[in-house]
Amino acid sequence: MKTNARAVIIGGGAIGVSVAYHLAKYGWKDVVLVEKHELTSGSTWMAAGNVSFYHPSFYCTQVNMKSIEIFKQLEKETGQPSGWHTTGSIRTADNPGRMDELGYYYSMNRCLGLDVSFVTPKEMGELHPLMNTDGLLGGLYWPDDGDVDPNSMTQAMAKGARKYGAELNLHTMVTGIEQKKSDEWIVKTDKGDITCEYVVNAAGLWAPEVSKMVGIEIPSIAIAHTHILYETINAVEKRDTMLPLVRDPDKSVYLRQEMDSLILGMYEANGQQWKKSGVPWDYAQEELNPDIDNIAECIEAGMERFPVLGDTGFKHVTAGPITYTPNGDPLVGPAAPLRNFFQACGYSFGITQAGGIGHYLAGWIMNGEPEIDLWHVDSRRFGSHANWAYNHEKIADIYPRLYSTFFPNEFRDAARPNRTSPIYEYQKKANAVFGDYYGWECPNYFPPEGEDLYETPSWRRSNAFKHVGNECRHAMNKVGIIDLTRFAKTRISGEGAKAWLNNMTCQKVPEKDGQIALSPMLDHNGNFKSDMTITRVNEEEFFCVTASVGKKHDQHWMLTNLPTDGSVLMDDLTYKMGCLVLVGPDSRKVLEKIVYGDVGKDTFKFSTSQEIYVGRAKCRINRMNYVGELGFEIFHPIEQQISIYNSLMEAGKEFDIKLIGMHAMDSMRLEKGYLAWKSEMNVHHTPLETNVAWTVKLDKDDFIGKQGVKKRKEEGIPLKLVCLVVEATDSDPWGYNPILKDGERIGMTSSGGYGHRVEKSIALGYVSPEFAKAGTKMDVEILGRARSAEVVTMPLYDPENEKMKS
Numbered sequence: 033m034k035t036n037a038r039a040v041i042i043g044g045g046a047i048g049v050s051v052a053y054h055l056a057k058y059g060w061k062d063v064v065l066v067e068k069h070e071l072t073s074g075s076t077w078m079a080a081g082n083v084s085f086y087h088p089s090f091y092c093t094q095v096n097m098k099s100i101e102i103f104k105q106l107e108k109e110t111g112q113p114s115g116w117h118t119t120g121s122i123r124t125a126d127n128p129g130r131m132d133e134l135g136y137y138y139s140m141n142r143c144l145g146l147d148v149s150f151v152t153p154k155e156m157g158e159l160h161p162l163m164n165t166d167g168l169l170g171g172l173y174w175p176d177d178g179d180v181d182p183n184s185m186t187q188a189m190a191k192g193a194r195k196y197g198a199e200l201n202l203h204t205m206v207t208g209i210e211q212k213k214s215d216e217w218i219v220k221t222d223k224g225d226i227t228c229e230y231v232v233n234a235a236g237l238w239a240p241e242v243s244k245m246v247g248i249e250i251p252s253i254a255i256a257h258t259h260i261l262y263e264t265i266n267a268v269e270k271r272d273t274m275l276p277l278v279r280d281p282d283k284s285v286y287l288r289q290e291m292d293s294l295i296l297g298m299y300e301a302n303g304q305q306w307k308k309s310g311v312p313w314d315y316a317q318e319e320l321n322p323d324i325d326n327i328a329e330c331i332e333a334g335m336e337r338f339p340v341l342g343d344t345g346f347k348h349v350t351a352g353p354i355t356y357t358p359n360g361d362p363l364v365g366p367a368a369p370l371r372n373f374f375q376a377c378g379y380s381f382g383i384t385q386a387g388g389i390g391h392y393l394a395g396w397i398m399n400g401e402p403e404i405d406l407w408h409v410d411s412r413r414f415g416s417h418a419n420w421a422y423n424h425e426k427i428a429d430i431y432p433r434l435y436s437t438f439f440p441n442e443f444r445d446a447a448r449p450n451r452t453s454p455i456y457e458y459q460k461k462a463n464a465v466f467g468d469y470y471g472w473e474c475p476n477y478f479p480p481e482g483e484d485l486y487e488t489p490s491w492r493r494s495n496a497f498k499h500v501g502n503e504c505r506h507a508m509n510k511v512g513i514i515d516l517t518r519f520a521k522t523r524i525s526g527e528g529a530k531a532w533l534n535n536m537t538c539q540k541v542p543e544k545d546g547q548i549a550l551s552p553m554l555d556h557n558g559n560f561k562s563d564m565t566i567t568r569v570n571e572e573e574f575f576c577v578t579a580s581v582g583k584k585h586d587q588h589w590m591l592t593n594l595p596t597d598g599s600v601l602m603d604d605l606t607y608k609m610g611c612l613v614l615v616g617p618d619s620r621k622v623l624e625k626i627v628y629g630d631v632g633k634d635t636f637k638f639s640t641s642q643e644i645y646v647g648r649a650k651c652r653i654n655r656m657n658y659v660g661e662l663g664f665e666i667f668h669p670i671e672q673q674i675s676i677y678n679s680l681m682e683a684g685k686e687f688d689i690k691l692i693g694m695h696a697m698d699s700m701r702l703e704k705g706y707l708a709w710k711s712e713m714n715v716h717h718t719p720l721e722t723n724v725a726w727t728v729k730l731d732k733d734d735f736i737g738k739q740g741v742k743k744r745k746e747e748g749i750p751l752k753l754v755c756l757v758v759e760a761t762d763s764d765p766w767g768y769n770p771i772l773k774d775g776e777r778i779g780m781t782s783s784g785g786y787g788h789r790v791e792k793s794i795a796l797g798y799v800s801p802e803f804a805k806a807g808t809k810m811d812v813e814i815l816g817r818a819r820s821a822e823v824v825t826m827p828l829y830d831p832e833n834e835k836m837k838s
């Protein structure tokens with residue numbers, strides 16, 4: 033076994049082998065994989081092997097697409113069959129909400145150029161003659177989906193990995209991991225140590241234990257999953273073409289052909305966690321005892337949809353452990369707060385993604401940035417709140433609902449409330465309907481007394497619509513408070529702080545105390561890394577605010593770029609400071625009543641910051657906001673939030689002050705054309721394509737991403753961000769809607785919604801520059817149906833920013 037390597041991959045399941053294969057294939061010679069048993073010894077060996085394009089996320093769908101491409105060509109490349117079969121797949125719907133969901137997938141998939149079509153119950157019956165289509169409204173059909181033999185596919189990639197020079201060590205167990213001062217890792221195994229630059233944790237069921245070796249707790253727990261292989265079925269045996277995979281999400285079952293029979297899989301109501309406190313090291317290739325009583329309901333449901341199952345005996349019942357995370361998606365990418373340690377675990381659909389994620393993660397490790405935006409699976413999307421106990425509660429909720437309809441406005445109750453602002457109880461008393469953002473309880477809206485305190489999940493305008501409209505109009509005409517305590521806040525200080533920040537952002541760091549600058553951080557290619565606002569406190573101190581859900585991601589990026597000589601210090605202030613945002617034309621009048629200081633138009637100018645006493649609390653107030661009204665972001669000591677809140681509410685009584693939620697904020701930011709992180713701002717776009725191109729200061733000294741942006745500018749900006757007004761009456765664009773011109777796709781929306789102040793349905797999206805002129809007519813496809821749209825000048829609301837600057 034090698035004692036030195038560029039990368040060590042821990043785990044020889046489908047995922048680890050794929051990462052090793054791709055790293056070696058793309059040119060890294062010293063790639064070493066260590067597997068404590070035989071290859072595929074965790075979940076991989078007993079998987080059903082269903083592989084489909086379907087995934088709720090646009091980018092994960094691309095990972096699946098890459099997998100299928102890889103599985104299809106593995107045999108040609110390695111000489112070893114992967115066991116791939118193209119069978120096609122159907123996803124059914126038996127209710128209108130599900131049909132809407134399928135409409136979303138249809139439109140999103142068309143953005144990717146996938147072959148997908150709506151099918152009627154009759155057509156589904158023709159595609160799968162053993163299916164009883166009673167009660168179905170329709171479905172989607174992907175002709176290019178299929179299944180793969182998990183063991184053959186892993187062995188084929190292992191063969192490929194060896195062919196390209198990787199070393200795969202079986203029966204070698206990792207027992208400890210240390211990092212040297214030089215950043216090199218020492219991976220300790222029972223066969224000796226390996227010194228390396230990069231470590232990849234692909235230890236599947238044992239990934240939490242491997243993470244603990246480097247001091248990280250990851251939210252991943254094993255659940256017993258069952259599928260049943262039936263005895264030979266004549267009607268299947270007689271066929272000369274393969275039956276398509278069918279997923280009936282409303283019955284929580286899937287069914288696919290296996291040789292001359294069928295496999296029925298299920299997500300039962302009472303998912304059973306296995307080895308809750310950690311999978312024993314000596315577990316390998318062992319089936320669990322199936323609990324037939326627990327899955328009886330799903331077996332019945334399977335027989336209803338496929339009556340032939342009622343006449344056929346079980347050949348084998350397979351129950352095995354799968355890892356689950358709090359939202360069912362895996363944990364991939366750089367592990368915060370470490371350097372050069374990557375996660376590739378937490379997979380519940382790791383066969384489907386094995387090929388694709390190996391490709392994309394290898395690229396991420398080798399180039400420092402992912403080729404496509406992988407935030408959806410990024411391990412840093414879970415904050416420190418996502419601990420073992422949280423995960424335990426979340427998974428009990430998520431597993432039985434894996435096939436439930438996905439709605440963009442649904443927030444499940446499990447493991448909540450978790451993180452709360454001190455004024456949480458006050459928000460509750462004001463009828464808040466909460467959402468859960470990065471573990472924080474944040475009010476989405478506040479219905480009046482007597483109204484339903486639950487937002488009905490829907491792809492269409494929900495029961496929240498009219499209340500959100502009232503809040504937007506209130507912010508426009510009077511005054512409101514938005515709680516943004518969850519903002520990620522970081523203090524950067526020290527003699528090197530200014531120069532360092534200037535290197536971290538494309539914007540010029542403010543030169544005057546109290547100045548604020550919108551300061552995106554870019555990646556090495558010049559694409560958006562983070563949405564940051566910098567306030568200069570003094571020459572050596574800066575107050576940086578970034579998106580709440582990006583906290584771990586953004587702070588990890590800053591930390592790994594921090595100089596080691598102590599000239600720059602970084603403090604996380606997120607949990608020490610709250611943020612209440614006062615917005616609306618009367619906001620100054622309210623503030624004036626309770627501050628010790630001057631907040632007048634001429635003394636406290638737009639886009640500046642001051643330290644002011646609000647009542648008894650010393651606060652930092654930034655004169656800006658995300659909704660486009662006169663407004664003040666009041667950052668305050670968290671322990672004084674209730675006192676500040678009460679002062680604001682008392683002072684605001686005469687102005688009819690009201691609380692305003694996240695839905696209204698999102699609606700208003702669309703009207704202002706303000707970008708949202710991971711919607712408009714992701715790894716596919718430079719600021720040059722957007723309305724914040726002015727933040728890129730190419731005339732300043734070097735900054736991360738400068739060469740990338742310059743190159744992009746020289747090559748010609750490929751896309752332009754536009755604002756579209758859409759003729760929609762019941763369902764507004766959400767993002768990932770195709771933008772069409774004469775039926776041809778010319779772009780895609782990045783986000784959308786209804787703008788209550790301008791009374792229009794709005795989408796933001798990227799199109800080819802020739803279509804970006806105001807007045808250009810096009811279509812936006814929503815839930816599978818094209819609606820007329822027109823490019824308008826951005827922003828739609830208060831284009832001169834007169835309100836904000838008033």
Ligand SMILES: Cc1cc2nc3c(=O)[nH]c(=O)nc-3n(C[C@H](O)[C@H](O)[C@H](O)COP(=O)(O)OP(=O)(O)OC[C@H]3O[C@@H](n4cnc5c(N)ncnc54)[C@H](O)[C@@H]3O)c2cc1C
Pocket residue numbers: 042043044045046047048066067068069070071072073074075076077078079080081082083204205206207234235236237238239242257258259316350351352353354355376377378379380381382383384385
């Ligand atoms: C019954 C069942 C049906 C399934 N059906 C499907 C399906 O149809 N489609 C789909 O996409 N997915 C399916 N899955 C899920 C899929 O099997 C997993 O997501 C996937 O196999 C995960 O692969 P992995 O490489 O991450 O982990 P694993 O397969 O668990 O591999 C991890 C490996 O790491 C090794 N290891 C752990 N710790 C150490 C250490 N300290 N030192 C050295 N080696 C170590 C282990 O021995 C193991 O071989 C199914 C799973 C089950 C159980």
